Amino acid sequence: MILEINISWVSVLFVSVYGVIIWLLSRYYTNRLLWKIIKQESDGLAFSKSLQDASHVNVLLKKLLQKRSRELKRLQTLEEYRKQYTGNVAHELRTPIFAIQGYIESVIDDESMDKETAMHFLKNARKNTFRLEQIITDLDTINKFESKVLKLQKSEFDMYRLFTDVIESLEFYAKDSNIQFEIHGCAAESHRVFADRDKVEQVLVNLGMNSIKYGNKNGLTKFILNDLAASVSIEVSDNGIGIEKKSLNRIFERFYRADTSRSRSEGGSGLGLSICKHVVEAHNKKLFVFSTVGKGSVFSFQLDKV
Ligand code: ADP
Numbered sequence: 383m384i385l386e387i388n389i390s391w392v393s394v395l396f397v398s399v400y401g402v403i404i405w406l407l408s409r410y411y412t413n414r415l416l417w418k419i420i421k422q423e424s425d426g427l428a429f430s431k432s433l434q435d436a437s438h439v440n441v442l443l444k445k446l447l448q449k450r451s452r453e454l455k456r457l458q459t460l461e462e463y464r465k466q467y468t469g470n471v472a473h474e475l476r477t478p479i480f481a482i483q484g485y486i487e488s489v490i491d492d493e494s495m496d497k498e499t500a501m502h503f504l505k506n507a508r509k510n511t512f513r514l515e516q517i518i519t520d521l522d523t524i525n526k527f528e529s530k531v532l533k534l535q536k537s538e539f540d541m542y543r544l545f546t547d548v549i550e551s552l553e554f555y556a557k558d559s560n561i562q563f564e565i566h567g568c569a570a571e572s573h574r575v576f577a578d579r580d581k582v583e584q585v586l587v588n589l590g591m592n593s594i595k596y597g598n599k600n601g602l603t604k605f606i607l608n609d610l611a612a613s614v615s616i617e618v619s620d621n622g623i624g625i626e627k628k629s630l631n632r633i634f635e636r637f638y639r640a641d642t643s644r645s646r647s648e649g650g651s652g653l654g655l656s657i658c659k660h661v662v663e664a665h666n667k668k669l670f671v672f673s674t675v676g677k678g679s680v681f682s683f684q685l686d687k688v
Pocket of ligand 1: 588592593595596597620622623624625633638639640641642645646649650651652653654655656679
């Protein structure tokens with residue numbers, strides 16, 4: 383009888399001790415695991431081994447949760463942006479593709495169409511293939527800048543010379559609206575800069591083309607150069623329609639149009655200024671815009687001198 387009681391007492395004790403040991407061990411390993419996770423996740427947060435008490439763990443966990451929720455928000459914004467971007471690309475491509483289809487189908491469907499009309503339709507279709515190509519080239523350029531694949535080919539060149547080349551290529555497009563071009567600030571003196579000439583030319587052509595597209599009849603576009611200590615400042619100013627305040631910090635975004643109707647009728651895709659911004663930023667400089675509705679706009683940036 384006594385032996386039986388002793389055996390059951392010992393087994394109860396054994397089971398209790400075993401239970402306590404298991405509980406302590408699991409607590410120890412859970413804490414270690416938790417601590418390891420906190421330590422791993424807390425890079426960037428002030429982590430210190432001496433903070434191993436409950437209140438500090440609490441603070442650290444709160445900070446981690448805040449960090450995670452910020453990351454989640456950033457990912458949601460990126461996802462939203464991705465969806466918007468895909469939608470924009472599809473929309474921009476759809477317009478010229480539908481136009482091409484329409485013109486070609488008209489020619490095919492109307493067997494009695496005279497040669498002159500057919501030619502006119504085909505020319506319009508071809509014009510839209512150019513537009514399609516332009517959009518794809520622009521998107522490709524932006525993509526290359528953003529994925530840092532595009533490398534600048536820097537060399538020394540003269541800004542005055544580049545101004546005159548750019549104006550020469552723009553004059554044809556400015557004929558209809560009779561917009562004049564002037565160069566200010568550098569006369570024929572030499573102002574040599576160290577930059578990627580082709581890319582800077584692309585920026586000046588884009589800005590100049592915009593001054594025509596969003597300019598008024600008989601308007602004036604100025605290419606202005608100011609000599610600063612180690613750099614030159616370049617301005618392209620126009621006395622065109624100007625840009626509303628609410629659009630000023632958005633016009634460098636891909637596909638953003640401040641004046642939707644004029645941009646579309648002029649064949650704009652809303653990518654030109656985005657490319658300009660990328661080119662200027664690749665030169666470690668910033669592209670600025672100042673504008674007043676009804677008075678005109680000024681775009682400016684700097685380049686390093688030789
Ligand atoms: P787009 O192909 O539409 O011209 P951009 O990226 O070059 O695209 O310009 C974005 C928008 O900024 C244009 O749609 C236009 O509304 C506005 N914008 C750009 N340049 C000018 C300017 N010189 N004057 C007025 N508005 C301008």
